[in-house]
Amino acid sequence: MIAMIDKSILLPLFEWMATTSLGQSISNSKYAFAVIEVFHLFGIILLLGSTSLMALRLVGLGMKQQKITDVARSVGWYTFAGLLTMLVTGGMMMVSIPTKYYHSAPFWWKMGFFWTGVLFHFTLYRKATRSDRTGLLLGGITAALAIILWYGTGAFGRAIGFY
């Protein structure tokens, strides 16, 4: 699906990013990128940790004594904080070496998984976690999608460093 989209129309955008002062100051600094990436990892931990907890509850493997909506309420803020941290730090990393990302295949897979994840998070995931009547079928599909999309985002993100 991702391969069908012609990404070359985005190339000027990526080339422009490298000329921004934010992008240049990060790429000129010796430590900025490394520090930003550490915070990017903290964001991933918040996101994966909290959605894993929610997924376990949806399939009845953890925190069964609590209502789905109670678990959703307490993990929701952490998921959101993780998403926001990833977006801000990820954006900063992207503007510092945009053309490297543009030519990296795992980067485009990561973007596919990430934005599908965001769409899923505010639609099906929201529907399934906002009702205590969510059954094992809907709960199981939601949990599986959450795990595949978010862990996939993380895996492809790691792969950018290699390919």
Next chain:
Amino acid sequence: MDFSNSAYMQLYDKINGYLLEKSIALANSSFGTYIRESIWEFPVIEGIHVLSIAMSVGMILWFDLRLMGVNMRHRPVSEVFRGVYWWMVGGFTAAIVSGVILFWAEADRAFPNIFARFKFMGLLFAGLNILYFHNVTQKSQSEWDYAARPPLKVRMAGFMSITWWVIVIAAGRLMAYTF
């Protein structure tokens, strides 16, 4: 006083030299070489390492925040613990196994790395924190299991745990930059 030649420094140099020698031998072993030179194995193991850390530390963080009285305040500490325990242990086991393999493959460069030493130090203190919590603080758990805001010693255990894990993760990531 010439510190660089003191008895302590001589002992340190001796231990350091011995371990460095062993690390080089480890990296040059056939298994270490195989992993390091692989096309798929190394990146896949590294991916497993990062994702299993994200899962297990995410769960540990959840329990630590309960100890600190920040989240799930209306649920007993023991219940939150049971909910995450096996996932925490499973994720952490995967992180340790993959981490040992990664270290094996690059031991010659990882052992002398300053950030690797910070990471090991963080792991050591995180472990000591768990031991102390389990053997001392948890003895009185019946008194604070239902407390929305547990006593200071319990909140401290949660806070220290988060601190050590932040060090482990930051040092681990920075270690890869300095290779």
